[in-house]
Amino acid sequence: MNKIKNYINGQFLNPLSNDWIDNYCPADGKVYGQIPNSSKADVENAYIAAESAFPSWSQTTLEERSKILIKISELLETNLLSFAKAESKDNGKPINLAKAIDIPRAASNFRFFGNAITQFASESHESIGHDAINYTLRQSIGVVGCISPWNLPLYLFTWKIAPAIAAGNCVVAKPSEITPMTAYLLGEICSEAGLPKGVLNIVHGLGSTTGQAIIEHPDIKAISFTGGTATGAHIAKIAAPMFKKLSLELGGKNPNIIFADCDYSNMLETTVRSSFANQGQICLCGSRIFVEATIYEKFKTDFVDKVKQLKVGHPSKEDTNIGALVSKPHLEKVLKYIDIAKEEGGTVLCGGNKVTVAGYEDGYYIEPTIIEVTTDTCRVNQEEIFGPVVTIMPFNAEDNVLQMANKVKYGLSATLWTNNLKRTLRMSNQLQAGIIWVNTWMLRDLRTPFGGVKASGVGREGGFEALRFFTESKNVCIKY
Ligand SMILES: NC(=O)C1=CN([C@@H]2O[C@H](COP(=O)(O)OP(=O)(O)OC[C@H]3O[C@@H](n4cnc5c(N)ncnc54)[C@H](O)[C@@H]3O)[C@@H](O)[C@H]2O)C=CC1
């Protein structure tokens, strides 16, 4: 049996308690490995390793830090295929997606922050009339915690770790217990790239044990978290009274707003992707589709046609479009929402059922599902499903769709399809979201601020925003 270990102080270690959790393969529903359920004592060891590495790492030149991060990126690229296979097996996502998106993006995260740290600068302010000059230092924080989810495992794990270590911090990191494999493999690569021991420590385990020990640790000074909104609220409750810095990237219920004047074929193709990529398990997916009434019937027919062509299958098959959902409880949650939709009077236009893939009968497969709803306030239009399920409904006027788009507790992203410039500007100003895409979706420039408003989170990742989060500013005022 495959046994994953913790990576602490550059060594692979069993959990001190010898407590293990089964790791399931979503494609066949079978246990294929075990991971540590790390206790407070393991987290403490990881903390001690990080704390000891900090004085030296925080004083390591930017050139040296940059060189190591870029080396990690290169090693990920060299090992792309084995990482992609591991990610696909652990998560259930199609191998093609892992090869094209997940692992290349993890490599880009290290390369991007390896370069960005050499360009990061602080400000100075001349106090004219007071004969004084202020300069602002941006200093590494110390030991920081990074906690990531299961939907884009290595992609999001490295999106936190790379800026944290680039900025001179040492890290105690926990990947999701549901998808631990590529984080485990990353440890080897970090050692090979010459990352000094203790700079990155990876502890595996449940949120309620290992994650909880990280957020409660009195000397872990900042927490960067991506995951569910309820977990984010819990983390804030623990961490805020300890005055930890917090970056919370949480859920979304993102509107995809389609006007009749859009470039139709581009919109249709992208809408299939923004609805069902990664089995709909991306916080940015456009799960609420609003279509201008004049093209609603045409869109409905074309969209259903296209979605029916998507192939649900084993993630290792090259022609699979929709792989397995990440876990059995998650599959059950998504199926429950389809029942709720029916009870609420929604019409299932396509999909709605569990799929049995021959030879993998216990895998967690489900058809891509489109539900026509008559009101934006129904539960499936308000609550995050986080699976291959979207709602569609028509709208008549800009004001009306804007109101519906904003009438949710979330505010992560929104997509707008129109060629009307004034409308684009008006709506982009008024949509309550941290990220707006116009005539595209998921086009990512890593320099841009990334994050949400309302229940979608606090703070921004990406570019210098991430480096600012992972440093403390200190102002020095000198009178001359
Ligand atoms: N990127 C996103 O926006 C994501 C959203 N979700 C949403 O959240 C729902 C629940 O999914 P879960 O797997 O339960 O997500 P989760 O939010 O519980 O898990 C994310 C990470 O937080 C950790 N965690 C959980 N409890 C913790 C605690 N008390 N202290 C510290 N860390 C803790 C988990 O171990 C995991 O590493 C999903 O159905 C989906 O709606 C889930 C994953 C990603």
Ligand SMILES: O=C(O)/C=C/C=C(\O)C(=O)O
């Ligand atoms: O591209 C990114 O930086 C992030 C993408 C997705 C998430 O954060 C998510 O699904 O949680």
